[in-house]
Amino acid sequence: MSFSPAVSGRGRFSSAGRIFACLLLLAFFAGTAGAGVINQGLLRSTANTEADLNLTSVPLNITEASDVIELTWTPAVTGVLYYAVGTPGEDLSLYTPLANPLDSAPGILHVRGDQLPVGRLTCVIVAGNDRSMFFTIIRAAAVAPTVTGPITSSGGMGIGTVTPIFSWEPVTGVPYYHLLISDQPFQITQDAQGTRVEGANIVWQVITPSTSIQYGVNDPSGSFTNLLTPPLVGGTDPDSRPRYNWVVLNNYGNSPAFTSTVVGQVAGFEVEVSSPFPAPELIDPPTGSVLSGIDIQLHWSLVQGASSYLVYVGHIEETAGGSEGVVPVWQVQTTDNAAAMPASALLQNGRYSWKVIAADGQGFGAISDSSSFYYSLExxxxxxxxxxxxxxxxxxxxxxxxxxxxxxxxxxxxxxxxxxxxxxxxxxxxxxxxxxxxxxxxxxxxxxxxxxxxxxxxxxSPILSSIIGSVEDTGGSPVASALVFAERQDGTVEQAVTGVSGRFELILDPGFWTLHAERNGYENSMDRTVSLGAGETVDIDDAGGPLLMQSFSQTLSGSVRNGEGEPIHNAEVRAEFGDVVMSGFTDQNGVFSFLVGNGTWTVSAFKAGFYLDSGPQQVIIAGSGGSVLLTLLPQASILSGLVYIDGSPRHEDGLFVRALPSAGDPTVGDVGAGGVFSFGVAPGSYQLEAVLAGYDSSPIDVSMLPGEAISGIRLDLISNTSALFGTTRTPDGSPLSDVTVTTGDVEAVSDASGAFQLTLTR
Missing domain, CATH: 2.60.40.1120 (Carboxypeptidase-like, regulatory domain)
Structure with a gap:
């Protein structure tokens, strides 16, 4: 056995790519949805070639009701298709045989989509005692969800809340739903030329297994950061207030790539809540300007009574099919009526739109009209x-x-x-x-x-390895919407969300992965380490059982208010006890509640442009619930900038920015697409740094006055890992798979081609 190493001086980019896919989707979701590929690399995998029945044709994309699936295998014997919704494991008693395929012959089956139930199906071909490896069929529903609210007529009475709960009817068999909200009307046209989206400017989107969700909460799937989610803006004059459009699409994989192209009702609503002051007016750059250079100065009118301003810049994208939408590029919050955008780090040649929301001490706002400019560089x-x-x-x-x-x-x-x-x-x-x-x-x-x-x-090259399994409570009931995290020795973290059956699937590189599950209202599960070989699928239910979570039964409730005692809506409240973090969002009355367990919980509140007045509060839960009042003050000192990873501004899973004061608890800020961060801190002195496993940071020192805004901050991260690549072969030069290669405490397993990669810390 031999191997041929090659050394690379940088670490893996992990799953940062999923961020751009999400951004692309939000502008053209009808055009890029359904792009998820299933069964990738399965036909060439060792597991397939070593199975009793060797699959030679399986579906690679979502199957519509009218589609005909061709399944083929060798040897050419008569086989039966068994299927089950979800990922129930290898017990055939949990599967249903398809009695009447469209047609069949030894080694081949044709199945029409409407012969299978809607959903993400695990399938296997069975011929007597022989079987194929398991594969996936995604059978799409023919209808989109029916939305139930909020819906108002154009120019009529609007809704009376800025924290509405969006709801829709379930579609049988659909495991997830993708909700998108635009702050301007858009149209979806489907004809012989395809599907076109016109006018979409998505301000918030989530993927969830539920059929309702409150505006502004964190995305349950983790696909969308939703940095600086804008407040919903309204008014009493129906002719001048904005109109919001929203749509719900079926989703089959808890990722934007598995969002269906089946489009239903585009609903609209208006908010009948008075704006606290007039909208800001955009001053510079003038509409239609052609700009270049390192920075672009954005300037708007000062609004009396505004405590901060939210600035949104997006790239106006067009496709050959005629779709147009705005892809967010930069968001920042400031207390000034001007901002310097680091254009050369963010913009490519093209047309851009921008707008500003002025916000008050409760988070209510007034939105400007949009303006646009062109950016051009050599x-x-x-x-x-x-x-x-x-x-x-x-x-x-x-x-x-x-x-x-x-x-x-x-x-x-x-x-x-x-x-x-x-x-x-x-x-x-x-x-x-x-x-x-x-x-x-x-x-x-x-x-x-x-x-x-x-x-x-x-x-x-496709990744052919996966870990599947279940999350259950201690009573044996499935836990839906649980986040399952898998962490590798080099700090790489991947995640999945359980469906309604509590099942999950993680497609991972070979190696040793440590799994645990988290969900609001439950204690974190115990860690479980899994060894994953090349081309292998490991079902944890068969090796140690499901991940178990203990549900909480005590209610932590309270309210978040400003210094005047007025409620603050859409503030995130977090309660921490050891490694367990529970969270929730306030409603329009500033009220929150969620389940916790016994213990002493540290409770904090967060909202863009605000800071916690007296620091985190300690709440003791002992056999009964507890309550707490948290005070957030506006006019926070705001830190904004970009995180550069190996020289480019971008986002990675697990990346955050931390402001360490000279005394007291640190403040943590999220990082959005393109490495953008913007968050508020209390006045004082801080050491500011970006944090990401596998990277070294370069902290900087900042001192903040009350209400001061510092923008244009650059935080650099440099990989502290290198990759050792190689192959394992037999003496005659043939590839050797499933070989464990070690150096120190780092291990890797070779794939079907004999290739392996060891990630080493410098």
Missing amino acids: SGTLTINTFDDAGNILQFCTIDFEVLDGPGLLPIGTDDAGYVQRDIPLGTYILHASKDGYTEAVSDPVAVTSGSAQTVQLSL
Whole structure:
């Protein structure tokens, strides 16, 4: 046995690519939805070739009711399709045999979509005592959810709350729902030319297994950061207040890539809550301006009574099919009526829109009209194509730029033909292509010169390993909407959300992974370490049983108010006890409640532009519930900027910014797409740093006056890991799979081609 190593001086980009896919989706969700690939690499996997029945044809995409699925296998014997909703494991008694396929012959079955139930199905071909490996069929529903509220007529009576609960009817078999809200009306047109979305400017979106959710809460799936979610703005004059549109789409994989293209009702509503003051007026840059340079100065009118301003900049994207939408690029909060946007780090050549919301001491606001400008830099043209390792087009991959020389660049994404072309600023870059379920592909350095035109082709290999299982409470009932985290030794963290049956699936690289589950109202499960081989699927239910969670029964309630005693809506309240964190959001009356267990809980409240007056409160829960009053003060000192990872501004799972005071508890800020952060702290002196496993930070010192805003902060993270690549082979040179390679306490397992990767800390 031998291996041939090659050393790379950087760490893996993890699942940051999923962020750009989400951003692309929010502008063109009808065009990019349904891009999720199933059964990737299955036919070439060792598990398939070593099975009794070797699958040679399985579906790779979502199946509609009228579609015909062809299933083939060798040897060509008569087989029966068994299926089950979810991932019930390998016990065939939990599966249903398909009695009447469309047609069948030895080694082949044809099944029409409407012969199967709606949902994400686990399937297997059975011939006597022989069976194939398990595979997936996603059978899409023919109808979208029916929305139930809020819905108001245009120009009629609006809703009387800025924290509405969105609700819809369930669709049988659908495990998740994707809710999107636009702050301006949009239209969806479906005809012979396809599906077009016009006018969408998505301000908040979530994927949830529930059929209702309050505006502004965190996305249960973890797909969307929703940094600086804007307050809903209303007024008593129906002719001047904004109208919001929203839609709910079926989702089959708790990821935007598995959102259905079936579109139902686009609902609309208006908010009949008076704005506290007139809307700000945008001053600079004038509409239609053509800009370039390192920074762009945004300027708007001062609004009397506003405690802060929320600024939103988005790229106006268009597709060949005629869709148009706004993809968020930069969001910032400030106490000034001006902001400097780091344009060269964020913008590519194109057209951009921007708007400003003025907010008061309770979080109510008034929104400006939109304006637009053009941004142009000297550049070269870069064409990128993405393929799988068999040479097939690979759709909707995220392209991250590692900067060797030049400005930091936001991610871009390939389309349904695995293609993207962009004008790229002058510089030298290494391109990283990523997609959920695939290993990352890395290019050689690409030098972009003025007027140059280059093509880069990137090939990604499927990840063939997965961990599946269940989360249950101590009474044996399934726990839905639980977050299941898997952490590897190098700090890489992946997550999944359980469906209504409590089942989950994690597609992971081979190696040792430590799993645990979290959910509001429950104690965290115990850790479970799983060894995952190349091409292997491990069901934890068969090796130690489901992850178990103890439900809480005590209620922690209270309210969040400002210094005047007025309620603050949509404030996040967190209660911490050891490693357990429970959270909830306040309603329009500033009231919250959620379940906790016995113990001493540290309770805090957070809202953009506010800071906690007296620090976290200690609440003792002992056999009965507890209550607490939290005070958030406006005019927080606001810290805003970008996190650069290996030279480019971007987001990674697990990334956050921490402000450490000279005394007391730190304040933590979320990081959005493109590495953007903006959060409030109490006046004082802080050490500010970005935190991400596997990276070294460079802290900076800041001193903040009351109501002061510091923007343009740059926080750098440099990988402290390197990757050792190699292959394992037999003496005759044949690839050897499932070999454990170790160095110190770091281990890796070779895949079907004999390849392995060891991630080492410097």
